[in-house]
Amino acid sequence: MDEKIKTCKRKFLCFLLLPVLLLLFPAVSLAQVHTVNKGDTIYKLSQWYNVSQFALCYNNNLWSDVIYTGQKLNIPTRYTVQKGDTLYLIGKKYGADVSGIRAINQLKSDIINPGQILYIPQYKSQNASSSGSTAQSNNYTVSRGGSNLSRDDFDLLARIITAEADSESYATQVAVGATVLNRVDSSLFPNSIRGVVYQVDQVGKYQFEPVLNGWINNPASESGKKAAQDALNGWDPTNGALYFFESWVPNKFLQSRSVSTVMDAFTFSY
Numbered sequence: 009m010d011e012k013i014k015t016c017k018r019k020f021l022c023f024l025l026l027p028v029l030l031l032l033f034p035a036v037s038l039a040q041v042h043t044v045n046k047g048d049t050i051y052k053l054s055q056w057y058n059v060s061q062f063a064l065c066y067n068n069n070l071w072s073d074v075i076y077t078g079q080k081l082n083i084p085t086r087y088t089v090q091k092g093d094t095l096y097l098i099g100k101k102y103g104a105d106v107s108g109i110r111a112i113n114q115l116k117s118d119i120i121n122p123g124q125i126l127y128i129p130q131y132k133s134q135n136a137s138s139s140g141s142t143a144q145s146n147n148y149t150v151s152r153g154g155s156n157l158s159r160d161d162f163d164l165l166a167r168i169i170t171a172e173a174d175s176e177s178y179a180t181q182v183a184v185g186a187t188v189l190n191r192v193d194s195s196l197f198p199n200s201i202r203g204v205v206y207q208v209d210q211v212g213k214y215q216f217e218p219v220l221n222g223w224i225n226n227p228a229s230e231s232g233k234k235a236a237q238d239a240l241n242g243w244d245p246t247n248g249a250l251y252f253f254e255s256w257v258p259n260k261f262l263q264s265r266s267v268s269t270v271m272d273a274f275t276f277s278y
Contacts, residue, residue, distance in 0.1 A: 067127070
């Protein structure tokens with residue numbers, strides 16, 4: 009039987025069952041896997057399944073709109089917030105970490121309201137293919153400036169993002185990664201990610217507190233990895249900042265810098 013006919017039949021069956029499922033589980037939609045057909049696009053699939061394009065890409069570690077026939081995509085689970093829900097309780101219920109829920113929904117805080125629609129991230133490796141996407145969970149392939157980046161450098165960038173900003177919004181996490189990369193490109197700082205992260209200033213102090221207190225050695229979060237990927241792909245919410253610090257820090261040097269932007273708890277400056 010033609011694959012398109014099979015797909016249409018499966019979708020029609022799901023359509024018939026949907027009212028029953030919604031009666032049984034009014035707050036949540038069941039997870040689905042879509043096999044990409046010729047002509048499918050991220051936009052079309054987001055419309056078909058009623059999910060955001062960002063959530064669909066995030067859920068499948070896709071950081072471009074490129075998809076290919078035969079690829080299996082995990083459709084994000086839609087959840088309707090109930091009275092008494094918190095991100096922690098929702099994450100515990102579905103086995104998802106809070107930072108991942110914040111990231112896929114582009115939340116700036118942990119505040120949620122009854123009736124709000126949330127997407128629940130799924131970290132499954134159903135996308136693997138020899139012609140696969142640019143990034144797979146725990147198997148990132150990245151490049152910058154036309155040259156490949158080592159796995160160790162990518163991991164270090166993701167870890168410094170996690171250590172510095174895992175409790176902040178996703179955009180702020182990307183901004184931290186972008187600031188590190190801006191330093192790599194600046195003649196004022198070392199020309200490698202490792203050099204920047206482990207740089208010691210003229211008075212013998214590390215540039216980043218997580219290097220001093222050891223948090224840099226903790227594993228990178230999934231959100232931190234994705235933020236590193238976005239920063240490497242050119243997203244810079246800071247517009248070229250070279251410094252970031254918690255806005256309350258009474259450091260005369262940092263406070264004297266020209267401000268680029270303030271995001272969550274951080275000030276980014278030149």
